[in-house]
Amino acid sequence: MEGTLGALAAHNHRRPVLALLCALVLSCLGLLSARHLSLNANLVDLLPESFESVQAIHTLEERFGAQGWVVVVGEDGDPAQLQRFADDLAPQLEALPGIRYVEITRPGSFFRRHALYFLSPEDLKEVERRIDARLRWERQRANPLFVSLDDAPAPSLDFSDLEKKYGGGALSRLSSNPSDYYLDPAERRVVVLAKPDTSSADLTFSRKIVGEVEDVLKQQDLSRYGPGFHISITGSFQKKMDQQAQITRDVAVSSAVASVLVLLYLLLHFRSLLAVGMVLAPVGAGLAWTYGLVGVVYGQVNLLTAFLGAILGGLGVEHGIHLMGRYFNLRGEGMASEAATRESFTHTGGAALVSALVAALTFFVLGTSRFRAFREFGVIAGVGMLVLILAYVLVLPAVLGLMSRWGWKPRASSTRMTEAPLGRLITRRRGLLTAVSALIVAGLLTQLPRLRFSYDISSLQDQNLDSFVLDRAVNQLIGYSQVPLVVLTDSREEEAVVVRELQARKQQRGADSTVDFVASLASLVPEDQARKQLILQDIGELLDKVPDGSLDGPRQEQLAQLRQQVRAAPYTAEDLPAGVRQQFAGHGGPGTGFVLVYPSVDQSDGQAMRQLAKEVRGVTLPDGRPAVVAGEAMVHADIVDMVSHEAPLILLGATLAVLLAMWITLGSLRTALLCLTPTVVSLAALLGLMPLMHAKFNYLNILVIPVLIGTTVDAGVHLVTRLASPASDFMRVYSETGKAICGGLLTSAVGFGALFLADHPGLNSIGALANLGFGMNLLMMLVAFPALLWVLSERKRRRRAVPSRQRREHLVKDGQGPHRPTPSH
Structure with missing residues (x-):
């Protein structure tokens, strides 16, 4: 394998024009294939299509349409001005072609007016009994001939027990806010909800519809609503666009910064612009080829693969540092350019190939994940590592051959070997340094029990973006989540089964329930209304006889409300407020089978999403089928489950794959274990360091561990293989290889460290954790x-020396050894 690499490099050195022409053609084809690559930051697309949550989302979009809203928030006005703004804006938004309907008022007054119809006939009779008891008591006290024999209090008209019994359901949650508008007087804020036709996952539609809403808002004379009045947009559609823009911005900034830092380091390392160009030329070609393949196979990049250019660039430059450093040293020893190229690619290139194969295998293990972000990252990174080695074999020897034909020679300062001062310290204090290092690692390992995993979904979505912060404020103003889960059903009978089962689960779990309330169109229309109306009429006759003067202020208000409620007429689904009916109207019209489940927990809490998924899944329909639950919360729950399940398996698989690959390529299990030792120890130390640095694993940065296994093992390979040579000198090898190892790890750290500049918290945590890992390594x-x-090596020499000395003593004793002169001689 080493000989083949050397021969290929020598061939390309002799025929540089042909090799460079091939590289140029491949690069042009790669760039053409990659020019239409787009970024897809939709979380739903990170799971396989086979997942129940993904299929449910697609079914939901077909039947129900868009989830979420385009939310316009007006702020800093008095209540009257805020209401007028909502009234003025609603018809203009509803006229937009992509908007199904606009909601500005709550259904609370309607449900409060019809609240008594939701009581059972038995409970209505109880209400009637209490009122009748109070009336008899009042009549007795009004009779001048009545003499009370006790001081019994008046029968209570307190119905709080019944309110508690029916509290927590859809009726109480929908009617809890007294305001008719989505308005918060204290915060001076009003909300206008616009429901689009298409899902927010369609970013083209999202940009179009949000742009149309912005155009309408620009036409508004906001001064009519107060001097400080201003508006903002939030909701699912704006959040998806902001997240997409953030990641796109992060890609541009991180890639640019990584490129500049790598360039600056290479200038410092080689002190030659030409050498820097020689290192970067193969990297540029390899990245063009890699992204060309990505364009052909995937057509888009996701949350993680968008940053692979910076990461692969840093990892690829490492090979160039080792190869160019070795080439310069060989030229300094007087070797000709072609011979130096062959020798560099034979040994140093062989080590680079081993490390690239090991890294690629590690990435391919990561590519077995069902989580698309990990799978595509693993596949593309693995292919990219191999492509970069091919690019170096094709491009670098050709450039060196072309430059040597033009008479170029490395400067003497580049080929001069300088002894590393740290090497002298290691040779003198090797035992002490080994013992101190072992103590430090052992101390860090004691921190492993404090290592934690963060289940915050903010690693997947930045919850601190302005639209996300405002969206939480809107949820608080509305009183419940804007984006409920949807249980898909096919009939009213199935709706009733689902509602009953979920309400029973909520009641059984009590305070531990993750469900706020459950609603279906049928559940919002009470049963047996005709019978209840007769009871309400009887209650109304009794209420007319209750003397208002005998009640205190709060009881008088309650009496007035009861009189209004008992006069309410029965209603059907068609009589519900338009905003309520439209929420249950899919593409097939109203009543096509939806049950809305509103979570009571923060949907950015991954653990809470897992509990929510367990609570709402598994409802059996009358025909025996499980009910399908759709919503992004279910997607989040599946991502949490998948990462939690796959992470240990991927970590174990990556470690075993690396060990096996090194065993095969290096030809010795002992050598493979020795090369893997610094990676394993540095990873163990990193895990112990994380609690001290208040760092936690999350859904994205967990991939740093297998990545570090694959990308740091090459340093051990280079050092061990060079020292294994019989004629190797420790100080020379350490000075040369140590400088290359330092440069390689620093450029790799720059590639990942560029993510540290990302505003996205998950990507930022990848950069931070990767840098800690590279620093420790x-x-x-x-x-x-x-x-x-x-x-x-000292122990090995001593063990070899003992048998040799014993053998010599044995030979002398038998008179077969060399004649030793006596002291008299």
Whole structure:
């Protein structure tokens, strides 16, 4: 394998024009294929189509249409001005072609007026009994001939027990706010809800509809609603657009910063613009080829693969540092350019190929994940690592061959070997450094029980974006979530079964329930209204006889409300407020089978989403089928379950795959274990360091662990394989390889570290954790591991020396050894 690499490099060195022409053609084809790549930040698309939550979302969009709203928020006006703004804006938004309907008023007054129809006939009789008892008591006290024999209090007209019995349901939650508008006088805020036709996952439609809403808002004379009045947009559609814009901005900033930092480091490392260009040329070609393949296979990038350019660039530059450093040293020893190229690619290139194969295998293990963000990251990164090696073999020797034909030679300062001062310290204090390193690692391992996983969904979506913050304020103003879960049913009978079962589960779980309330169109229309109306008429006759003067203020208000409620006429689904009917109207019209489940927990809490999924799933319909529950909360729950289940398996698989690959390529299990030692120890130290740094794993940065396994093992391979040479000198190898290892790890850290500049919290945490890992591995490779290798080599030499000395003594004793002169001689 090493010989083949050297021969290919020498061939491309002799025929540079042909090699560079091939690289140019492949790069042009790659760029053409990649020019239409787009970013897809939709979380639903990160799960396989086979998942129940994904299929349910698609079915929901077909039957129900868009989930979520375009929400216009007017602020800093008095209540009258806020109401006028909502009244003025609603018809203009409803006229937009992409808007199904607009909601500005609550259904609370309607349901409060008809609240008594939701009581059972038995409870209505109880209301009638209490009122009748109070009336008899009042009549007795009004009779001048009545003499009370006790001081019994008046029969109570307190119905709080019945209110508690029926509290927590859809009726009480929908009628709890006394305001008719979605208005908060204290915050001076009003909300206008516009329901689009298409899902917010369609970013083209989202941009179009939000743009049309913005155009309508620009035409408004906001001064009519007060001097400080202003407006904002939030809701599912605006949140998706803001998240997409944030990630796109992060990609641009991180990639640019990574490129500049890598360029600056290479200039510092080689002190030659030409050498920097030689290193970057293969990286540029390899990235063009890789993204060309991505364009052909996937056609788009996701939340993680969007940043692979910066990451692969950093990892690819590492190979160039090792290869160019070795080439310069060989030229400094007087070797010709082609011979130096062959030698560099034979040994250093062989080590680079081993490390690339190991890294690629690790990434491919990550590519077995069902989580699309991980799977595509693993596949693209694995292919990219192999493509970068191919690019180096094709491009770098050709560039060196072309430059040598033009008479270029490395400067003497580039080829001069300088002894590393740290190497002398390691040789003198190897035992002490090994012991201190072992104590530090052991101390960090004691922190492992404090290591935690963060279940906050903010690692997938930035909850601190302005639209996300305002959306939470809108949810609080409305009183319940804007985006409920939807249980898909096919009949009123199935609706009733689902509502009963979910209400029973909510009651059984009590305070631990994750469901706020459950509503269906049928559940909002009480049964047996004709019979209840007769009871209400009897109650009305009794209420007319209750003397108002005998009641205190609150009881008088309650009496007035009761008189209004008993006069309410029965109603049907067609009589419900338009805003209520429209929420249950799918593409098939109203009543096509939906049950809305409103969560009571924060939907950014991954653990709470798992509990919610368990509570609402598994409802059996009358025909034996399980009810289908749709909503992004279900997607979040599946992501949490999948990452929690797959992470340990991927970590174990990556470790075993790396060990097996190194065993096969290096030809020795002992050598493979030795090369893997610094990676394993530095990872263990990283895990212990995380609690001290208040760092936690999350749904995205968990992939850093298998990535570090694959990308840091090459440093051990380079050092061990160079020291394994019989003619190797420790100080020379350490000085040369240590500098390359340091440069390689730093450029790799720059690739991942660019994510540290991302505003997106999940991507930011990947950059932070990766940098901690690379920093720990750098300390391990520059200090602890070389000291350990020196200590082990000393023990090996002593073990070999003991049998040799014993053998010589045995030969002398038998008179077969060399004649030793006596002291007299």
